[in-house]
Amino acid sequence: MSLIKNTRILDTLNGLPVDKTPVWIMRQAGRYLPEYKETRKKAGSFLGLCKNPDLASEVTVQPLRRFDLDAAIIFSDILTIPDAMGLELKFEDNRGPFFEAPLNNINDVEKLNTDNIAEKLDYVANAIIETKSKLNNEVPLIGFSGSPWTLSTYMVEGCATKDFRKIRSAVFNDSGMIKNLIDKLTISITDYLVMQAKAGADVLMIFDSWGGLLNSENYLDFSLNPMQEIIEKLRNNDASKNIPIILFTKGGGSWLKQISASGCNGIGLDWTTNIKYAREIIGEKICIQGNLDPCALHGTEQSIKEAASRVIDGYGYGHRHIFNLGHGIDQFVKPEKLAILINHVKDYSTQYHKN
Amino acid sequence: MSLIKNTRILDTLNGLPVDKTPVWIMRQAGRYLPEYKETRKKAGSFLGLCKNPDLASEVTVQPLRRFDLDAAIIFSDILTIPDAMGLELKFEDNRGPFFEAPLNNINDVEKLNTDNIAEKLDYVANAIIETKSKLNNEVPLIGFSGSPWTLSTYMVEGCATKDFRKIRSAVFNDSGMIKNLIDKLTISITDYLVMQAKAGADVLMIFDSWGGLLNSENYLDFSLNPMQEIIEKLRNNDASKNIPIILFTKGGGSWLKQISASGCNGIGLDWTTNIKYAREIIGEKICIQGNLDPCALHGTEQSIKEAASRVIDGYGYGHRHIFNLGHGIDQFVKPEKLAILINHVKDYSTQYHKN
Numbered sequence: 001m002s003l004i005k006n007t008r009i010l011d012t013l014n015g016l017p018v019d020k021t022p023v024w025i026m027r028q029a030g031r032y033l034p035e036y037k038e039t040r041k042k043a044g045s046f047l048g049l050c051k052n053p054d055l056a057s058e059v060t061v062q063p064l065r066r067f068d069l070d071a072a073i074i075f076s077d078i079l080t081i082p083d084a085m086g087l088e089l090k091f092e093d094n095r096g097p098f099f100e101a102p103l104n105n106i107n108d109v110e111k112l113n114t115d116n117i118a119e120k121l122d123y124v125a126n127a128i129i130e131t132k133s134k135l136n137n138e139v140p141l142i143g144f145s146g147s148p149w150t151l152s153t154y155m156v157e158g159c160a161t162k163d164f165r166k167i168r169s170a171v172f173n174d175s176g177m178i179k180n181l182i183d184k185l186t187i188s189i190t191d192y193l194v195m196q197a198k199a200g201a202d203v204l205m206i207f208d209s210w211g212g213l214l215n216s217e218n219y220l221d222f223s224l225n226p227m228q229e230i231i232e233k234l235r236n237n238d239a240s241k242n243i244p245i246i247l248f249t250k251g252g253g254s255w256l257k258q259i260s261a262s263g264c265n266g267i268g269l270d271w272t273t274n275i276k277y278a279r280e281i282i283g284e285k286i287c288i289q290g291n292l293d294p295c296a297l298h299g300t301e302q303s304i305k306e307a308a309s310r311v312i313d314g315y316g317y318g319h320r321h322i323f324n325l326g327h328g329i330d331q332f333v334k335p336e337k338l339a340i341l342i343n344h345v346k347d348y349s350t351q352y353h354k355n
Numbered sequence: 356m357s358l359i360k361n362t363r364i365l366d367t368l369n370g371l372p373v374d375k376t377p378v379w380i381m382r383q384a385g386r387y388l389p390e391y392k393e394t395r396k397k398a399g400s401f402l403g404l405c406k407n408p409d410l411a412s413e414v415t416v417q418p419l420r421r422f423d424l425d426a427a428i429i430f431s432d433i434l435t436i437p438d439a440m441g442l443e444l445k446f447e448d449n450r451g452p453f454f455e456a457p458l459n460n461i462n463d464v465e466k467l468n469t470d471n472i473a474e475k476l477d478y479v480a481n482a483i484i485e486t487k488s489k490l491n492n493e494v495p496l497i498g499f500s501g502s503p504w505t506l507s508t509y510m511v512e513g514c515a516t517k518d519f520r521k522i523r524s525a526v527f528n529d530s531g532m533i534k535n536l537i538d539k540l541t542i543s544i545t546d547y548l549v550m551q552a553k554a555g556a557d558v559l560m561i562f563d564s565w566g567g568l569l570n571s572e573n574y575l576d577f578s579l580n581p582m583q584e585i586i587e588k589l590r591n592n593d594a595s596k597n598i599p600i601i602l603f604t605k606g607g608g609s610w611l612k613q614i615s616a617s618g619c620n621g622i623g624l625d626w627t628t629n630i631k632y633a634r635e636i637i638g639e640k641i642c643i644q645g646n647l648d649p650c651a652l653h654g655t656e657q658s659i660k661e662a663a664s665r666v667i668d669g670y671g672y673g674h675r676h677i678f679n680l681g682h683g684i685d686q687f688v689k690p691e692k693l694a695i696l697i698n699h700v701k702d703y704s705t706q707y708h709k710n
Contacts, residue, residue: 253608295524
């Protein structure tokens with residue numbers, strides 16, 4: 001029995017009726033909030049912020065103080081797993097995180113260590129424990145990880161690159177290396193998510209930011225099947241077996257049928273796929289999370305409301321929609337515009353949840 | 356009556372049976388060929404190469420001397436139109452083409468000049484005339500343009516950017532500016548394509564490289580509808596009314612039904628959409644062009660053949676498939692690997708064209 005007061009997101013994921021469409025925002029704890037920037041400064045560095053449970057939990061709850069959100073998501077970075085596996089993560093000013101020594105061959109992959117991932121990443125468990133205490137059972141907390149394929153892309157490329165040619169070519173000319181890497185990541189990610197469940201995460205989400213780079217056969221082999229393996233392992237573990245799981249493949253609009261058969265409870269939808277069309281394909285057995293164009297938040301009050309209404313109308317009647325953006329909120333959004341959006345979702349969606 | 360000897364591509368576009376699946380390669384005249392680099396050096400600059408009909412036609416026919424291709428595509432750049440409209444295109448070493456003064460508001464858009472586009476771009480017409488003479492009716496020549504939306508993205512962003520936030524936000528906060536820009540481009544692109552038809556282009560292709568950035572409503576409003584308007588105008592012009600038209604929206608896998616209703620004769624498919632699935636949606640009234648993952652060309656001989664066979668098998672029996680990559684060939688491909696691909700397509704596809 002959950003003690004959480006606001007159960008809209010959990011109910012939606014579990015197929016129970018709700019009074020309004022629940023809403024949270026990808027990257028809601030982030031640079032568009034001045035209070036985030038303050039805390040980030042205090043931490044000294046981005047990785048310092050991730051590794052400090054006190055400050056990480058603080059930024060996790062910050063957006064909840066401003067907005068009528070139905071969930072928190074733990075503040076962390078998807079690249080902490082490769083770091084814990086021995087591929088050192090670097091940060092420089094004015095540049096995203098990167099790996100100075102990206103993986104070039106199977107020997108590099110074999111050096112990666114999948115032992116004791118949960119111990120090495122116990123700072124995330126501690127941040128979850130501290131956040132749960134701060135949330136005081138008001139809303140559920142979402143834990144997350146990158147997908148095996150997405151983590152592989154960064155580990156082989158070193159960082160997000162223009163066209164990811166190195167890993168996309170490796171899929172054809174050194175698939176053994178990539179499969180080996182994905183197998184190792186599948187083990188580490190599973191351990192990491194089980195740890196998050198034990199620490200108190202109420203929902204788990206897998207971010208597959210770069211699955212959309214692959215052709216359809218390779219998407220199944222290198223991205224969806226490993227995610228499905230993780231889901232199966234989570235279902236077979238007492239700590240995680242009842243925790244709803246959301247999969248989000250950016251650019252996955254062509255593969256919704258296959259993703260919906262993976263065992264997940266919800267599918268994250270990017271902004272390019274029409275949500276009405278997605279619902280026709282996915283059905284109502286699982287949830288759809290999404291999918292407002294993040295750039296809509298740079299519009300006027302009226303255009304923000306119209307764009308959000310189109311998403312809500314697109315999903316239509318029913319209780320299996322979690323409102324979100326189709327990708328993370330960007331740092332240039334004004335917080336008052338996000339407030340307009342969230343309040344509108346709450347007001348406008350009620351009509352679709354009557355009786 | 357066409358005098359062209361190899362009519363495979365024209366027949367495929369016109370719904371007539373062919374003996375093998377025709378093949379050409381996006382960006383087949385390009386930097387992966389040493390002879391291209393030689394000619395490019397002679398021209399002094401990229402724009403110099405585009406503007407010199409003798410050299411532009413030379414690089415256009417170069418790949419035909421090496422490979423058993425079923426078409427040539429005129430060598431040019433999609434950004435010559437904005438340049439001709441008054442937005443000066445710049446080139447610097449180690450950087451793609453860019454606009455130093457990108458468009459910021461409707462006043463900037465109003466300064467653009469759609470007059471006499473065909474005259475200003477007569478170097479492209481001359482390159483087509485010269486290429487037709489060099490081709491000597493062996494294979495058809497494809498002319499092309501960027502789509503209104505895709506040209507808009509470069510004109511507003513200045514160049515290809517990480518997430519195109521400026522134009523994606525303008526769609527929400529200054530849609531009047533973007534609509535005005537797209538209207539002007541629709542006029543210029545139509546004039547440009549009619550000019551290419553008059554000069555001798557046998558097929559016309561519209562490259563919508565960035566339509567996939569948009570949500571589905573905005574894709575229709577800002578990208579597909581303007582392309583459809585261009586098609587209608589081309590159909591109403593004696594010079595272009597019988598010329599087959601191919602539309603290619605990269606990332607357009609969710610909108611195949613709508614694209615196939617645009618009046619085009621063929622749809623370019625990027626590598627992320629399964630071609631079998633695409634055929635189920637599109638049917639056989641129009642062609643599908645694509646869609647091998649361009650990175651497959653970095654594989655071994657065997658993996659190249661297997662990947663190509665999967666595409667050909669995916670389309671299956673029938674005469675409405677033009678084999679191509681799902682995106683342009685990259686500069687690091689070895690020409691001998693492309694030869695392996697093209698020969699294999701010719702050999703392997705015969706089985707699907709019997710009786």
